[in-house]
Amino acid sequence: MGTAPERIIVTVLGKDRVGIIAGVASVLAEHNVNILDISQTILQEFLAMIMIADISRCSVDLNTLKERLAAKGRELGVRIDAQHEDVFLYMHRI
Amino acid sequence: MLTIQEILETIKMIQEENLDIRTITLGISLRDCADPDPQRCCRKIYDKITRLAARLVQVGEEIEQEYGIPIVNKRIAVTPIALVAEGSEVEDYLLFAQTLEKAAQAVGVDFIGGFSALVHKGFTRGDRLLIESIPEALARTERVCASVNVATTRTGINMDAVAIMGHIVKETAALTADRQGIGAARLVVFANAPEDNPFMAGAFHGIGEPECAVNVGISGPGVVKRAIENMPPDADLGELAEKIKKMAFKITRMGELVGREAARRLGVSFGVVDISLAPTPAVGDSVAEILEAMGIERCGAPGTTAALALLNDAVKKGGAMASSYVGGLSGAFIPVSEDAGMVRAAAEGALSLEKLEAMTSVCSVGLDMIVIPGDTPAATIAAIIADEMAIGMVNNKTTGVRIIPAPGKKPGDWVEFGGLLGRAPVIPVSRFSPAAFIARGGRIPAPIQSLGN
Known part of the structure; x- marks a missing residue:
C-alpha cells in the first residue's frame, strides 16, 4: 500500500455504552490506522459515531479491517461499518 | 468536510431503504x-x-x-x-x-x-x-x-x-x-431498443458500441419513497418533484462511482449509468409505493399516470446531472411481478393491463413481467405487443413487452417465479379478437415527426 492518504469512514450505530470509542480506536490502532476526526451524536438513546481514518499505512487490507471492526461491534453490541470515503463524497459533494 | 448528517443519510439509504447498484x-x-x-x-x-x-x-x-x-x-x-x-x-x-x-x-x-x-x-x-x-x-x-x-x-x-x-x-x-x-x-x-441497456432481460451490446464496456444500472425506489413520506402532507407537487430530483441525483452518483471504478479495474471503457428506478419484490423497494406515497390510494387508480410522469421526469432531471454519461432505459420501471406494490394493486383489481399500457406512455420500458392467461391467443399477444410498439414509436421512446402467458392459468390464479422475478396474479385480457388486423402483416409506416399534436 502506498502512502497517499486513503480515507475511510467508520460508522458506529447502536445503543450507547461505556467503551465504544475505546474499542473501535484500539482495533484501528492495532492495524496502524490513523484516526483523523471523530464526531458523534445521540439520537434518543442511540449512539451514532463517525470516524474518519487514514488507511494508507494500514497493516491489513480493507476487507480484513472491516471484519475485525464488525467482530468488535458484535462484542460491544453495536453495528460497525467501514467504507471508502468516496462513497460519501460522491453522493454529497459535486 | 462531510457532516455527520450526510454520512448518516447515506448509511440509512443503504441499510434501511434498499439503496443498491442493481447491476x-x-x-x-x-x-x-x-x-x-x-x-x-x-x-x-x-x-x-x-x-x-x-x-x-x-x-x-x-x-x-x-x-x-x-x-x-x-x-x-x-x-x-x-x-x-x-x-x-x-x-x-x-x-x-x-x-x-x-x-x-x-x-x-x-x-x-x-x-x-x-x-x-x-x-x-x-x-x-x-x-x-x-x-x-x-x-x-x-x-x-x-x-x-x-x-x-x-x-x-x-x-x-x-x-x-x-x-x-x-x-x-x-x-x-x-x-x-x-x-x-x-x-x-x-x-427503439437501446444499445447500452444494462438491465435484463433486454440487454444486448449494440453495433455502435466499443469492443467492451461497463454499463451500470442503479436502483433505489425505497430511497425515493421514504423521502416523499418524510415530506409534509401538504407539500405541493412541485416540491415533491424537487425532492425526487435531489434523491435521484444522490442515487445516480453511486452508479457513477461504481461504474467508473469497475471500468478502471477491468481495464475497459465506462459506458453509461442507466438512471432507472428498478424495484425488487422486497417490501418498500417499490415504484407503486412511491406513487401511493404521493397520494394515490392504490397504484392504477385515476391519477397514476400523472404521478408516474412526474416521478419519471424528476428522476431523469436529477440523474442526468449526476452522471457524465446517461443511457440505457433510464426511467421508472413498472414490472408487475417484481414490485410488491404493483402485485398488491393487481391482486386488488386496481391495476389492469390497459392502465399499465397507459402508464408505459410516460415511463420507461413498457409492459413488463405481466402474467396473462395461458389460453390467450397468439394473435392477441401480438396485438398487445403492437399497441406497446406504437406507443414507443410515436413517442420516440423505448418500450418493451415482457409478458408471460402462464400455461393452464386463469385470471385470479397466482404464479410464483421466485427470486428477483417475484410473484404475480394472472390478470385478464380483453376477449375481443384482433386476429384479422394481425393477419394483415406488413409494416406500419414510420410516424411523422412534425405537426406534433
Whole structure:
C-alpha cells in the first residue's frame, strides 16, 4: 500500500455504552490506522459515531479491517461499518 | 468536510431503504467471432466472453466490499447473436444459446443478454433462424436472455415480426410450462431498443458500441419513497418533484462511482449509468409505493399516470446531472411481478393491463413481467405487443413487452417465479379478437415527426 492518504469512514450505530470509542480506536490502532476526526451524536438513546481514518499505512487490507471492526461491534453490541470515503463524497459533494 | 448528517443519510439509504447498484453489466462485442464453421464460432464466443469477463464477478465483489454498497447483479450483454451467427452454415441456433449459457456459468453471472435480433424493418436469414430458435433456446438454458427489436420511430413497426413474436412468446411459455412459463420472463420485444441497456432481460451490446464496456444500472425506489413520506402532507407537487430530483441525483452518483471504478479495474471503457428506478419484490423497494406515497390510494387508480410522469421526469432531471454519461432505459420501471406494490394493486383489481399500457406512455420500458392467461391467443399477444410498439414509436421512446402467458392459468390464479422475478396474479385480457388486423402483416409506416399534436 502506498502512502497517499486513503480515507475511510467508520460508522458506529447502536445503543450507547461505556467503551465504544475505546474499542473501535484500539482495533484501528492495532492495524496502524490513523484516526483523523471523530464526531458523534445521540439520537434518543442511540449512539451514532463517525470516524474518519487514514488507511494508507494500514497493516491489513480493507476487507480484513472491516471484519475485525464488525467482530468488535458484535462484542460491544453495536453495528460497525467501514467504507471508502468516496462513497460519501460522491453522493454529497459535486 | 462531510457532516455527520450526510454520512448518516447515506448509511440509512443503504441499510434501511434498499439503496443498491442493481447491476454492473459488461457489454462485449462478438462481431469478430463470426465463422462459417458454427463450432468454431461458438468456441470463439466462449473464449472471448470468458476472457473478458473473467474478473467481472470478483471486481464487483471487491467494489461492494470497499464501498459498502451492495451490487446485486453482475451480468453480461453481447452483440445480437443473429448478427454473429448468420455467417455460420447452420440452421439451428440452439448451440449459440448453449454456448452463451456455458460462458455465463463459467464466469459466474446469473444472466447473459444478447440472444437477439434487430428486425424493425425486415428480416435477414439469420434473424429468422434466431427468432425461430428462441423458444427452445430459452427452455434449455437458464441464464440466456433474448430480445427482438421490431419497431423504431424512424422505420415504423414490422408487423410481420410482431405477429411472429405473438407465437414465439406463447411457445416459449409453453415449453417451460413445468416452471409456469418462466422462459417468457427472459424474452423482451422492443421498440427503439437501446444499445447500452444494462438491465435484463433486454440487454444486448449494440453495433455502435466499443469492443467492451461497463454499463451500470442503479436502483433505489425505497430511497425515493421514504423521502416523499418524510415530506409534509401538504407539500405541493412541485416540491415533491424537487425532492425526487435531489434523491435521484444522490442515487445516480453511486452508479457513477461504481461504474467508473469497475471500468478502471477491468481495464475497459465506462459506458453509461442507466438512471432507472428498478424495484425488487422486497417490501418498500417499490415504484407503486412511491406513487401511493404521493397520494394515490392504490397504484392504477385515476391519477397514476400523472404521478408516474412526474416521478419519471424528476428522476431523469436529477440523474442526468449526476452522471457524465446517461443511457440505457433510464426511467421508472413498472414490472408487475417484481414490485410488491404493483402485485398488491393487481391482486386488488386496481391495476389492469390497459392502465399499465397507459402508464408505459410516460415511463420507461413498457409492459413488463405481466402474467396473462395461458389460453390467450397468439394473435392477441401480438396485438398487445403492437399497441406497446406504437406507443414507443410515436413517442420516440423505448418500450418493451415482457409478458408471460402462464400455461393452464386463469385470471385470479397466482404464479410464483421466485427470486428477483417475484410473484404475480394472472390478470385478464380483453376477449375481443384482433386476429384479422394481425393477419394483415406488413409494416406500419414510420410516424411523422412534425405537426406534433
